[in-house]
Amino acid sequence: MYAEKQVVLGVSGGIAAYKAAALLRLLVRAGADVHVVMTQNAQEFITPLTFQTLSGNPVHTNLFNLIQEREIGHIGLADRADLVLIAPATANLIGKVASGLADDLLTTTIMATKAPVLFVPAMNTNMWENPVCQQNRAKLSDYGYHFMQPVHGELACGWQGQGKMPEPEDIFDCAQPLLGTQDLGGKTVLVTAGPTREELDPVRFLSNYSSGKMGYAVARAARNHGAKVILVSGPVHLTAPQNIETIRVQTANEMHAAVITHAKRADVVIKAAAVADYRPANRADLKTKKSQGPTSLNLVQNPDILDELGQNKQDLLLVGFAAETNDIRQNAKAKLTQKNLDLIVANDVSLDDAGFDVETNIVRFFSADGTIEDLPKMSKDEVAEALIKKLVTLMGQKPEGRSGR
């Protein structure tokens, strides 16, 4: 999303200003061209040199700097931006913008830009809860400015409460949809991710190596394209993505219940989870002792969630994943037909850079119309983006009437 995008990072004068440096690093690594604009007070907390070094661009601090004005121009910055991110946004800055003041370079840039603006407030709890601040926030939201909520925790001033700036990774994630096309606007996409855990006793379970990275990337990509996303996630070590309804489950049965319930409000279901096909026939209430055995396990079959959705689907667009170690083409095509899917994403999990718990994937799309597309090795985010673009195309080919659910 950020590649080759022009981002203005506005930094106002709060202690969280130091975290803006980590945010800047994330943006630059993702390929954005970032121009930092600092208020006078922000420079008391962190030096422009830090941001200049990390961004590779001059830092803008002064509305009336003749050299900066000639090279960039305060309106030029506002004009060229694809996104304006204000992190941290102090009560003072929010108040100034809400009152129509533009008395420094940052407020002038915010006032002059047509790009989406995301405020990331950070301040003392009482300041945030002050009705004046809340009214300013509400007023700016009404005008179409975007806001993140400050998070609860221990504040630099010693207070406990809401007011902390969200983590740079969360800000980075939250801003992405503001750069995306909204071609899934009005659609609801349900995504499953991760493994399931099938318990043998209170301390042991059967599971697999799925990390959830692919499914989480798909959920974020769908959200970035404007969809409302419901993520049904097995046990993984990933933080819940921003602005996605995340439902956590453990077992295949729990995933089954959650998916069947929530699929009713979905236009698209993407089943990236690695669901356990079998579970132990009995779960012991107490930890099984070594001396008690068992030396063999009795297993029973779990419901095939995707198959059930496929057999009952009407105008739902249904996407499955096929993790295979051999005969990919035959297995993927068989699943596509048997489970009545629109698309299957197949990969060879025995390859080094594909499948479970790695950052990249090498996949092939098999569509119901018989077309096959081979994708090169890509990051999981890139695969997810390619998948969502493919879905947009497929939705365009479907007869009308899908969105009226």
Ligand code: C5P
């Ligand atoms: O048949 P197989 O398990 O290989 O198919 C994989 C696809 O089916 C994946 O999309 C997976 O999420 C889904 N699946 C399911 N319920 C199961 C097993 C797999 O929905 N019990």
